[in-house]
Amino acid sequence: MSKSFKEMSSRLKNIIDGLDKNKEYEFHFNSASGTDVTSRFGDLENIQYHNDESLTVTCIDDNKKGVASTNNLSEESINSTIKKSESIASFLESDDYQGLPKENLIDELEIECGINFPKQFTTDELIRMTVECEKSALEFDNKIKNSEGSEYAYSQSNNLILNSHGAVGSYSSTSYTLSCVVIAEDSDLKERDYAYSTRRNFEKTESAEKIGKLSAEKAISRLGAKSISTRKCPVILTPELSVGLFSSFLSAINGNNIYKKNSFLIDHLGEKIFSDHISIEEVPSLNEGLGTRPFDSEGVKTYSKDIIKEGILDTYLLDTYSAKQLNLKSTGNSGYSNINIRSSKEMSENIIESVDDGILITEMMGSGANLLTGDYSRGAFGYLIQKGKISHPVTNFTIASNMLDMFKNIDEIGCDFYQNSKISCGSVMIKDMTIGGN
Amino acid sequence: MNIIRDYIFPDNELNPEKIEAIVSEASGRAIDLSDLYMQYTTVESWTCEDGIVKSGSQHIDSGYGVRSISNEKTGFSYGNNFNFEKIIQAARLSKSIVDTQQEKKVNLKEYDDFKKLYVSESPLTSLSDKEKVNFLREVDNYIKTKDKRVQQVIINLSASHDSVFVANSLGRYCFDDRPLVRFNVMVILKSKDRVERGSAGGGGRYTYESILKTKRPYELADEAIRIAEVNLDSMPCKAGNTTVVLGSGWPGVLLHEAVGHGLEGDFNRKKTSNFSDQIGKQVASELCTVIDDGTIDNRRGSLSIDDEGTPTAKNVLIENGILKGYMQDLMNAKLMNVQPTGNGRRESYAHLPMPRMTNTYMLGGTSSSDEIIDSVRDGIYAVNFSGGQVDITSGQFVFTASEAYKIESGKVTNSIKGMTLIGNGPDVLKKVSMVANDMKLDDGVGTCGKEGQSVPVGVGQPTLKIDDITVGGTEV
Numbered sequence: 001m002s003k004s005f006k007e008m009s010s011r012l013k014n015i016i017d018g019l020d021k022n023k024e025y026e027f028h029f030n031s032a033s034g035t036d037v038t039s040r041f042g043d044l045e046n047i048q049y050h051n052d053e054s055l056t057v058t059c060i061d062d063n064k065k066g067v068a069s070t071n072n073l074s075e076e077s078i079n080s081t082i083k084k085s086e087s088i089a090s091f092l093e094s095d096d097y098q099g100l101p102k103e104n105l106i107d108e109l110e111i112e113c114g115i116n117f118p119k120q121f122t123t124d125e126l127i128r129m130t131v132e133c134e135k136s137a138l139e140f141d142n143k144i145k146n147s148e149g150s151e152y153a154y155s156q157s158n159n160l161i162l163n164s165h166g167a168v169g170s171y172s173s174t175s176y177t178l179s180c181v182v183i184a185e186d187s188d189l190k191e192r193d194y195a196y197s198t199r200r201n202f203e204k205t206e207s208a209e210k211i212g213k214l215s216a217e218k219a220i221s222r223l224g225a226k227s228i229s230t231r232k233c234p235v236i237l238t239p240e241l242s243v244g245l246f247s248s249f250l251s252a253i254n255g256n257n258i259y260k261k262n263s264f265l266i267d268h269l270g271e272k273i274f275s276d277h278i279s280i281e282e283v284p285s286l287n288e289g290l291g292t293r294p295f296d297s298e299g300v301k302t303y304s305k306d307i308i309k310e311g312i313l314d315t316y317l318l319d320t321y322s323a324k325q326l327n328l329k330s331t332g333n334s335g336y337s338n339i340n341i342r343s344s345k346e347m348s349e350n351i352i353e354s355v356d357d358g359i360l361i362t363e364m365m366g367s368g369a370n371l372l373t374g375d376y377s378r379g380a381f382g383y384l385i386q387k388g389k390i391s392h393p394v395t396n397f398t399i400a401s402n403m404l405d406m407f408k409n410i411d412e413i414g415c416d417f418y419q420n421s422k423i424s425c426g427s428v429m430i431k432d433m434t435i436g437g438n
Numbered sequence: 439m440n441i442i443r444d445y446i447f448p449d450n451e452l453n454p455e456k457i458e459a460i461v462s463e464a465s466g467r468a469i470d471l472s473d474l475y476m477q478y479t480t481v482e483s484w485t486c487e488d489g490i491v492k493s494g495s496q497h498i499d500s501g502y503g504v505r506s507i508s509n510e511k512t513g514f515s516y517g518n519n520f521n522f523e524k525i526i527q528a529a530r531l532s533k534s535i536v537d538t539q540q541e542k543k544v545n546l547k548e549y550d551d552f553k554k555l556y557v558s559e560s561p562l563t564s565l566s567d568k569e570k571v572n573f574l575r576e577v578d579n580y581i582k583t584k585d586k587r588v589q590q591v592i593i594n595l596s597a598s599h600d601s602v603f604v605a606n607s608l609g610r611y612c613f614d615d616r617p618l619v620r621f622n623v624m625v626i627l628k629s630k631d632r633v634e635r636g637s638a639g640g641g642g643r644y645t646y647e648s649i650l651k652t653k654r655p656y657e658l659a660d661e662a663i664r665i666a667e668v669n670l671d672s673m674p675c676k677a678g679n680t681t682v683v684l685g686s687g688w689p690g691v692l693l694h695e696a697v698g699h700g701l702e703g704d705f706n707r708k709k710t711s712n713f714s715d716q717i718g719k720q721v722a723s724e725l726c727t728v729i730d731d732g733t734i735d736n737r738r739g740s741l742s743i744d745d746e747g748t749p750t751a752k753n754v755l756i757e758n759g760i761l762k763g764y765m766q767d768l769m770n771a772k773l774m775n776v777q778p779t780g781n782g783r784r785e786s787y788a789h790l791p792m793p794r795m796t797n798t799y800m801l802g803g804t805s806s807s808d809e810i811i812d813s814v815r816d817g818i819y820a821v822n823f824s825g826g827q828v829d830i831t832s833g834q835f836v837f838t839a840s841e842a843y844k845i846e847s848g849k850v851t852n853s854i855k856g857m858t859l860i861g862n863g864p865d866v867l868k869k870v871s872m873v874a875n876d877m878k879l880d881d882g883v884g885t886c887g888k889e890g891q892s893v894p895v896g897v898g899q900p901t902l903k904i905d906d907i908t909v910g911g912t913e914v
Contacts, residue, residue, distance in 0.1 A: 040510070040708075047535050048790070049515040049528075054499075067495035071518045081498075088494040091567040093575075095492040123534075146710055183710055183831055192710065192831035222832075230678045230914055260487070261590050261626060261633070366836030367825035368858050368910075372626065372635050377675075377910050379827075379836030379860040395834065398677065398858045398910020436677025436858070436910035 005031055005158045008073065009109065009170060012055070015078065016162050023086070024060040024100045025164040026298070029053075032157040037123070039130035040149030041138075047123065050155070059085035060100060064092040097324040104332065106161070106169030106295035113294050114287035115173040117201040118156055126152050129178065129208050136212030137182045143223065144216045146183035148192070150208070153177045167299030175290075176202045180212045184219035191225075193218035198420045200288045218362075225381065225393035228437040234358035234411075235399060235433045236351060236385070239418035241364055242428040246280070246341055248369045248403065250423075253313065255322025255333070257371060264374030264404060265313070272311045274407050277344045280308035284337035291422025297334040305331065307339070341425040347415035351427050353388040354412060359435065360385055361399065374403040398436040406430050439558065440613045441478040441601040446500070450520040457605050458546050460522075464506045464529035465542040465607045471768055472533070472544075473606035473746065476502045476520070477787040482562050483596040486574035489582070494567070503787040506532040507769050516788045542607075549610040552749040555735050555742045556643035558615035560599035564645035570595055573650055581625060581659050588663075589633065590626040597646065604747040606768075612747045617643050618738065618894060620883065621650075623659050627666040636666030637840075640881035642736045658881070665822065665841050672855035675842070675911025681817035682859065682904045683810055683845065687878040688822060690899035694798050694886065695828040696835040696863035697728060701755050701763075702888075703770035703781070703793040705830050712833035712864060716761045722867035724759040725803050725902075732780055732796030738882040739797035739896030741783070746791055750780035755798075759867075765793045785891035795886060799898030803873025807901040810872045812848040818857065818909060819843045819850050833863040858910035866904055874901035 012027050019025050036048040055078060056069040066088030070081045121129075133150035153176070160170040179196030195214035197206035237245060249265075257263040265273070274280075284302035286292050295301055298320055306314045318326070319334035352360060363381040370376070377400040384391040401409075414426035447453065457474065464472035478500040485493045502525055503516035513535030515528040533541075565573075574593050581591050597619045605611035622639035638661035640654060649655065684692060697713075705711035713721060722728070732750025734740050741750050746768050754762045766774070767782030770793055783794035811819065822841035828834065839857040843850045879898035886895040 044511055044535060046512045046790070047514065049531055050788070051517050052788070053518060065493055067493070069495075069497040071499055071501065084496050088496060088567065091571050092492060092494055093490045093571070095488075095490050098492070146708070148708065148710060190710075190712065190831050192829060232914055260592070262635075365827040365829070365834070365860075366838050366858060367827070368836075368838040368856070370856070372633060373855075375856040375912075377838060377856040377858040377912070379834070379858060379910065381834070395832075396860055396862065396908055398836075398860050398908065400675075400677065400856060400858070400910050400912045402912070434677055434910075434912045434914055436860075436908060438679045438908060 002158065009160050012162055013168065016164055019164065026058040026100055027162040028056040029160040030157065032155055034153065034155035035126065036151065036153045037126040037130055038149045038151040039127055039134060040147055042131050042135065044127050045149055055081065057081050057085045059089050060098055061086060061089040063094040063096055063098045064089040065098050066092065097321055099320065099324070100163050100165055101298050101300045101320045101330055102165045104301045105165060105167035106299050106301050107166065109168060109170045111169065111171040111294045113171055113285065113292055115200045115289065115292045117174050119202045133178060133180050133208035133212040136209040137180050137216040140213050140216035141220055143184045143186055143220050144182050145185040148181035150180040150212065161295065161299040163299050169295045169299055171294055174200055176205050178205055178208060178211055180215040182215050182219050184223055186223045189223050191219050191222035193222060196420060198290065200290065204288065222381065222393050225395035228384065228394040228397050228435060230437050231435050232432055233435060234355050234429060234431045236355060236358065236360045237428045238362050239416055239426050241361055242425045243418050243421045243423045244364065245428065246339065246423050246425055249407065250317065250336060250339065252371055253316050255316050255318035255326060258316050259322050259325035262372055264372060268313050269316065271313055273313050274308055274311040274410060276311045278308060278311050278410060279306065279342050281306050281340050282337055283340060286338045289338040289422065291336065291338040293337050296332045300330050300332040300334070302332040302337055337422065339423045341413065341423065343413040345412060347413055347426060349414065349416060351412050351414040351429050352385055352390065355385045355429065356387055358385045359383065359394065360390060369403065376401050376403050376406060400434045400436060440615050442476050442603040443613055446476065446478060446520050450522065452520065452522060454546060456522055457611060458544055460504065460525050460529050461546065461605050461607055462541050462544045463526055464504050464533050465544050466533060466540050467542060468508050468536045469506050469533065470509065470772060471507045471607055472505060473604060474502060474504050475745065475787050476603040478601045479598060480560065480562055481598040483594065484570050484574060486578050486593040489578055491571045491574050499786065501787040504529045504532045505790065506535065508536040510773065511535055512790065514790055544607045545609055546605055546611050547609060549612045549747065552743050555733060555740050556617055557645060559617065559645055561597035561617045561619050561645040562599055564647060565650065577623065577655050577659055580656060581663065585627065585663050587627040587629050588625055589628040592624045594622045596620050602745070604745065606747060610747060612743055614743050617645055619644060619646055619649060621655055621658065623662040625662045625666050627670060629670050632670055634666050634669035636662040636664065636669065638662040638665065639883040642738050642882045643740060644736050668841055668853045669855060672853040674913045675854040675857040675909065676913040677909060677911045679906055679908050681814050682907050682909065683814060683817060683819045684899070684902050684904065685819065685821035686874065686876045686899060686901045688880040688897065689820060690799055690880065690897035691823055691826055691884065692837055693728060693800055693899055694795060694895065694897045695826045696866060698795045698798045699828050700830045700833065700863055701765055703764045703766040703774060706764050707770050707774050711830050713761060717763065719761055720759050721761045721864050722756050722759040723870040725870055725873045726756055726759050726867055727801040728756040729754055729801065730765055730781070730795055730798045734797055737797050737896050738884065738894045739795070741796060744780045744782045745784045746782035748778045748780045748782060750796055753779045765795065767791050767793045783893050785893060789891050792888065794888065794893055795895050797879065797896030797898065799877065799879060800900065802875045802877035802900040805872045805874050807874045807876055810874055810901055810903050811845060811850060813872065813903070814845045815847055817845045819845050820857065820859070828863065835863055836860050856911055860908045860910060866907055869905040870902055871905050872903040876900050
């Protein structure tokens with residue numbers, strides 16, 4: 001944690017301690033710095049240097065909540081931001097459910113949680129890394145004719161929370177991402193695909209060579225995709241897409257969507273949503289976890305919990321406000337941390353083998369997941385599976401169902417866990433979906 | 439009032455000479471273009487939910503970005519502190535991408551001779567906070583009295599005021615003040631065991647009075663209720679290929695995705711677009727003329743000058759089906775040896791400019807919308823969309839309808855739910871077989887994302903017929 005961040009932390013602590021005791025206050029202070037480097041066709045294309053700071057002040061006065069933020073951290077600006085939050089609150093209407101958390105508050109600064117691995121590189125080293133990554137894609141096959149380049153992104157962030165009920169917490173984290181986007185061409189056909197690796201610790205990122213090669217393989221395999229006829233059949237979602245489906249699930253059980261009745265999972269607590277074999281847990285303290293955090297966005301301590309136990313919904317994800325609305329307690333889920341999705345069935349490396357006639361979906365497009373009704377309808381790209389093997393790429397079709405049906409129809413989960421997200425999940429087999437083709 | 443000129447400059451002892459020194463520092467013999475962008479943005483948002491105006495927020499974001507371009511290389515550095523020495527350091531850092539120590543003296547002149555498309559006042563202070571809160575309460579009451587099936591109403595009012603300053607090595611600097619207002623209503627209706635949502639919104643580059651003191655908010659509230667009501671009776675959609683009639687206005691978002699992105703200069707310079715090297719070729723049915731126009735007064739997607747200081751323009755992209763040109767920023771225009779088109783936009787000082795759309799629309803044709811519906815025996819009439827996405831390399835796009843109906847024997851019948859359209863941009867444009875004379879721009883709600891950067895945009899189109907497109911749904 002940098003010296004200036006520490007200084008700012010103690011300055012803010014003094015300020016919040018001196019504010020009106022009849023009102024509640026929360027300060028959120030973030031700073032981040034980093035570098036982005038992109039190379040294309042063997043040469044540097046972009047270098048970007050970041051350095052951001054921002055302070056968000058929440059004031060709750062007589063059950064009215066005002067929020068103001070600034071990125072100018074002069075004393076004058078901090079004072080006027082506090083005043084603005086107070087002024088906004090004064091114009092609002094009283095809401096009985098409003099209030100900052102008072103229990104299970106974090107009370108430790110500079111918490112070491114295994115996600116901060118700063119490492120310095122020279123610009124030349126970063127250029128070399130991105131050039132090498134793209135080169136392994138360009139040299140993989142002569143069908144790789146074009147490139148959008150390879151990008152390295154590094155960021156180091158510091159996160160501080162304070163509230164007037166005594167919450168005091170801060171931690172630092174790092175994140176490294178190396179990616180590559182290339183275009184495969186064959187006669188008139190053009191297909192783009194990408195590969196990337198995101199980690200807290202640079203030493204754990206996939207090698208530049210491997211990422212480049214994977215992006216090339218993916219782009220080439222898309223060439224010559226055929227259309228497909230309308231049908232109902234089993235589909236397999238890649239780990240990356242499964243993560244997307246489960247993040248829709250996590251939004252649907254977010255307390256704020258539940259109390260607003262803006263979810264197809266209202267009144268489903270204690271009910272069976274998935275098949276018996278599926279469990280979902282939150283683990284906030286995973287070493288090097290992309291979602292690891294000792295406290296949530298309100299300064300409430302996070303803790304491990306079951307979300308789905310043998311297919312049954314065990315809890316909603318609640319922050320202080322939605323918990324009060326629902327007459328429950330905050331689960332430390334103003335946001336969520338690391339989520340593990342597992343099956344008690346045997347989890348195989350390659351679940352394609354278990355499908356006789358179906359489709360492997362590798363890309364979905366469009367925003368067709370309706371949180372209110374659960375209706376799901378999205379454009380897709382994938383590969384036809386015949387007798388447990390990939391036959392050929394297919395395109396220009398949609399997949400549709402309702403998420404409740406999709407969740408119940410998850411028959412198998414693979415152990416090819418996705419590592420670039422805070423949601424850890426393997427490939428997922430859904431036994432019945434509607435394919436809209438020609 | 440421009441906050442950069444009136445406050446940031448004097449507070450930080452900045453003046454045209456110092457700005458010249460910064461741009462000169464970022465320039466050099468091997469540098470083709472350098473620029474300094476300064477920005478001070480204030481955003482506020484007020485939300486009424488459960489009948490209570492329960493949350494309000496204001497955010498101030500300010501900073502600068504310095505960029506140096508050499509051929510296809512860009513160095514970029516940004517920060518929040520407007521201190522002259524800090525900005526000079528950032529300029530040095532940006533230039534360090536090409537190994538030249540020599541700075542190049544740049545002389546700057548103020549450029550102010552562009553047409554102002556909107557007022558410079560801040561919408562945030564155009565009404566008192568009390569008036570904003572009262573307004574939200576009134577709309578909320580209106581909706582609840584109007585329909586007893588209402589289960590949830592969320593009304594949001596937000597506005598921003600963006601003061602920007604651009605100076606570049608082409609020798610000029612300019613200021614622009616950009617107001618932006620947005621009003622949105624979402625209702626959830628419940629009838630028997632079904633719940634459905636409807637939402638509507640509108641806005642533009644003006645102060646609050648221009649929308650709040652009109653009937654518009656109440657019309658939009660009616661519209662949100664109407665859409666939810668339509669969806670309460672919707673039936674599952676049959677998957678497969680069919681004829682689709684797109685309504686006028688917002689469905690132009692399809693044009694934005696399916697064609698617009700593929701015509702942005704950066705993708706075409708890199709030849710990664712489906713439309714690369716197609717200028718002068720037939721890329722759409724001859725009924726299609728597509729325009730990107732950043733010069734329409736008070737529109738959400740309009741800008742008096744783009745984020746590189748180039749005045750925006752009315753650019754013909756496709757004329758009678760023939761591809762005429764791409765949208766350009768300064769860098770891509772230079773590399774492709776064409777003129778900039780005023781499409782260089784950035785989300786903020788912390789982002790690099792790139793070619794982006796402004797207001798993109800298709801010109802009207804000669805048919806009437808009734809004739810178009812009449813001509814369809816079996817198809818779909820899609821009136822509203824909730825969002826879409828495109829892969830500009832393959833041209834593949836996807837859209838999800840939030841309001842759509844069946845067409846049976848020339849008549850619009852039942853509403854359908856969960857409909858997704860999927861197709862290939864150029865293929866679909868070639869299948870446009872009828873275009874109506876009812877061109878309409880959207881209500882001012884569009885936000886476009888590209889490479890992680892969001893900017894406000896406008897879309898529009900007349901009612902039009904696509905002969906054959908793939909539709910997704912749950913029924914086989």
